[in-house]
Amino acid sequence: MNIQTLPNSVWSWRWFHGLLFVCVLGCSQDTSDDAIPYVPFADIVVNLNLPENTVLRSKGGYRYIDGGVRGIILYCNGANSYFAYERNCSFHPNEACATVNVDASTLFMTDPCCGSQFDFATGNPQGGSAWRPLRRYQTSLSLSELIITDNAIQ
Secondary structure, three states, X not given: XXXXXXXXXXXXXXXXXXXXXXXXXXXXXXXXXXXXXXXXXXXXXXXXXXXHHHHHHOOOOEEEEOOOOOOEEEEEEEOOEEEEEEOEOOOOOOOOOOEOEEOOXXXXXXXXXXXXXXXXXXXXXXXXXXXXXXXXXXXXXXXXXXXXXXXXXX
16 A cells, blocks of 8 residues: 555545535434414405405415415315415415515425425425425315414324
């Protein structure tokens, strides 16, 4: 064994282990964050016949409405099927910027603060830092009135 190459191989070995250690610490999922706070609210009644709610009559239509912690995303999943998601991101929800919006593509929801993406079908994270789903509120339809209650589905 050449003595000149020993220090390089030792340095390479230490560098590799150092990089592995940093990646294990820095690349692992952060599960230490708090849960989305719970803020009770009175039932919200949305009249689907009002002009501002016509977007909710077709699949993929959505509206931001008041309620919950940071507001609610009301999403039409199809005929007589609606989802109501808390806009407070599930990753570090106490940070000032942890607010979820509907992506410009209208195919998913996203939090520009942490880069997390959530699907409309379940509210589950599809990318980014979040590991918990968004809080989904219970909805019920009675004729042309959609009622959102603060009972969480998940």
